[in-house]
Amino acid sequence: MAGAGAGSQDRTGTDGVGFSRRRLLGSAGAAGAAGLVLGAAGGSAGYAASRPDEPAALTAIGATEAMFHGKHQPGITTPLQARGHLVAFDLVPGAGRKEAAALMRRWSAVARELMAGRPSTAGGTDGPGHDTGIALDAGPSSLTVTFGFGRTFFDRTGLTGRRPAGLDPLPPFSSDQLDARRSNGDLWVQIGADDALVAFHALRAIQKEAMGAAGVRWQMNGFNRTPGATGRPMTARNLMGQIDGTGNPKPADEDFDTRIFVPSPSRASGASGAPDASQDWLAGGSYAVVRRIRMLLDDWEKLPVDRQEQVIGRRKSDGAPLSGGTETTPMDLDKAGPDGRLVIPDNAHARISSPEKNGGAAMLRRPFSYHDGISADGTPDAGLLFVCWQADPFRGFVPVQRKLDRGDALSPFLRHEASGLYAVPGGAAKGEYVGQRLLES
Template sequence: MSTHSDHESANHTTDGGPERGGEPDRGPRATAVNAPRKRRERRRGSPSRDSLPPPTTPKEEHGTPSGSGTPLSRRRLLGTASAAGAGGLVLGAAGGAWGHAAAQNEPPAALTSLGSADVAFHGTHQAGIVTPAQAHGHLVAFDLVSGAGRRQAAALLRRWSDAARRMMAGEPPSGGERDTGIALDAGPSSLTVTFGFGRTFFTRTGMKKELPRQLAPLPDFSADALDKERSDGDLWVQIGADDALVAFHALRALQREAAGVARLRWQMSGFNRSPGATDRPRTVRNLMGQVDGSNNPKTTDDDFAERVFVPSSGEPSWMAGGSFVVQRRIRMLLDSWDERALGEQERVIGRRKSDGAPLTGGHEHTAPDLDKRGKDGLPVIAADAHVRVAAPETNGGAAMLRRPFSFHDGFRDDGAPDAGLLFLAWQADPLRGFVPVQRKLDRGDALSDFLRHEASGLFAVPGGPARGEYVGQRLLEG
C-alpha cells in the first residue's frame, strides 16, 4: 500500500487535511466538526503557537460553542498552578498546588495554549476523524471475554464514553475515583477518543442482523504478510493527544474500565509532528523524508461528507454519521530506501523531495500532469510512480481520508528500524474506497518494494453521541 498522499484516495501516510502540520480547513463545514479550540485566557510568557492559524470554533450537537468561557475544572486548576511554577513553589502534591493558589488569593494562571486545547465529545461525528492529527496516538483492540454479551458490551461502552467525555474536557475519568493521576497536572491537550466495532463483535453479541455489509472481510493482497494476532478485534479504540502523558492516561483509564468484560488483543503507539514545530503550517514528512499529505480531502470539499461519512439515510441506520476505518501496520524498509539516490526516490514517488511538487512542475499542490513527456519522449512521471498509480482518474474516483500515525518500535535483529506507518483510512464504504485502490497499488506501485504490510483491521465507527448518549447506544439499545 502507498505511503505518500498524492491522491485523496490512496495515501498511506500522515495526511495533510486533519494533520496539524498541513493546511487546516477553514470553511463552513470545519465549524461543524469536532476540531480543537484554545482557551481565551493564556498565561503570560507561556509557549505560544501563534505561528499556526487560529483554530475554528467548534459547535456542540445543538449549535452552541463547546466550552467558550467554561470555568477551570479542579484538574485544570491544579494543572495551571503547576504550570505557573512561580515564587519557588515546590509542587509535590495536588493539595499543595491548590492550597498555594488559595493562600495567595490569586486566580491560577491559564494553561499554555497546547494544554488548553480541547475537543468536543458530543456531535454528529465522533472526534478523532476530522480532528487535526495529534502528536501522540495509541490504537488498541479488545476482545470480549467468554460470557460477555450485548448487555455487558453496552455497560462497557457507557463507562468508556463517560470516561472519554470527562478526559476530553480535562477532567479525571469516573469523577476522579481510582484515577492514576498520570495527567493530573495537564490540560486536555486536544485529547480525542474514538470507538469502533469489528466484524466479530456482532457474532459475540448476537447481533448478526445488524452487521454492516461494509464490514465484509478485506481481500488478500499479494504484498500482505499479516500477523493475525495483531489484526482485527471485537472493539477498537483510537486515542490521540498533543501530550504523551495525557494520551497514556486515557489508554490506562479505558483499559481499567474494560476489566472483566474485554481483554486486550493488541496495542500500537504512534506519533506525528508536534504543533508549532515549523515556521508555518506545513504538510508533514513521513519517515522516508517525503512531504506527505499534499492532496488529502478537505472538509470544505463539496463531496467530503459523501466520501467519508455514512449518510443519515444510509444502512444500517445506527451507522448514520459514522465512518469505516481501515487500519494497517505498514513497515517501511528504511535502510533500503535511504540507500537510493535522490533522483531514484523522486522517480518512485513522482514528486520532488525538497518541496513535494510533482516532477512535472509547479508547487506542492499543483496537480501532476500525467500526460507530460520529457525530451526523450518518455512520461516525466513514470508508469509505476506512486503519483500515477494513485491518481483519482485511474481509480474510479475512489476516495479515503487518511489520518495515520508514524511508528518506531525499536530495531530488528538485523539492525534495521522497525518503523513505518500506522495507516488509518476513513471512508463511507471501504468496498468503494480502500479495496479498489489497494488492488491497484498491489499490482504496480513502485513504492510497494519498500513496504511490508504486517497487520490489518476494518472497523465500523458509529456516529457521535448526542448529549446523554454513549457511543454505540443506537446499536446496542436500538
C-alpha cells in the same frame, strides 16, 4: 466539531487537575480562537508566569479541546495529533450485548471527561476507575478518543442482522504478511493527543474500564510532528522523509461528507431500493481501515534522492509533483520530458494512488508513524500506522490498494504486517454513549 458537549462548559473553580477551566479557556482565547478548533501553530513559549500559589496558564497546545459530542466522532477530521495509541479489544468469554453496552457507556463517560481536561472517575474515587494522576497539570491537549466495532463484535453480541456489508473481510493483497495476533478485534479504540502523557493517561483509563468485559488483543503506539515544530503549518512527513497526505480530501470539498461519512438510511437504500433501517446506527459514522505498514528504511535510504522522487512522483523537498508547481498543484499525468518519457513515471506511487487513476476513489488518510526498536534481523522495526476513513471501504481503500498491489514502485520498500477494518458509529448526542443506537435498539 458540530455540537458542544458538557465538556465545553466553563467552570469557575479549580477542577482537580491543577488548573481553572475559566483560565484554560481564557488562555486559549488569548492565543487565538482558531486554536480551540484547529490547534495552534505556535504555543511553544511554555507556561505563562504566575504566582507560586496560582496555577500557570496553559499554552495554546495544552488548552486546545476537541468536542466529544457531535454528529461525527472526534479523531476523524481532527488535525493530526503528535501522539497516538491504537488498541483493539476482544470481549471476554461469556460477555455479550449487555456487557458491551455497559462497557461503551463507561468508555464514553471516560472519553467525555478526559477530552474536556477533567480527571476520569467513571469507577468512583476509590474503585477501579479512579484517576491515575498521570496527566495532572495538563490541559486537554487536543485529546480525542474514537471507538469502532469489528466484524466479530456482531457475532459476540448477537447483532449479526445489523452488521453492515462494509465489514465484509478485506481481500488479500500480495504485499500482505499479516500477523493475525495483531489484526482485527471485536472493538477498536483510537486515542490521539498533542501530549504524550495525556495520550497515555487516556489509554490507561480505557484499559482499566475494560477489565472484566474485554481484554486487549493488540496495541500499537505512534507519533507525528508536534504542532508548532515548523515555522509554518505544513503537511506532515513520514519516516521516509516524504511529505504524506497532500492529496487528502478536504472538509471544504463539496463531496467530502459523501466520501467519508455514512449517510442516513433515508439516503442509503438497501438491495430492494428501500431505506435500510438496520443501518441507522451507523449514520454519520465512517469505516476505518487500519494497516501496520513496515517501511524497509535501510533499503529506502540507499536510494539517491532523485530516485526516491521517481518512486514517489513528487519532490522530496516540498512535495510538489514532478510535473511542476507547488505541493498543491494538480499533477500533470500526461507531461513528458525531453526524452519523451513521462515526467511522473507510470509506476510512481502518487500516480497509481491518485483518484484520477482509481475512478475517483478517495479516503481520508490520518496515520501515525511508529518505531518499535530494532527487529531480529537488525533492521529498524519502523513505519506507518496507516489509518484511513471512508464511507465505504470497498469504494475507498480496496480499489486503491488493488491498483497499488499491481505495480506500485514503492511496494518493494513496504511490508503490510497487520490489518483491521472497523465500523465507527456516528457521534454521540448529549445524554448518549457511542454505539447506543446499535446496542439498545
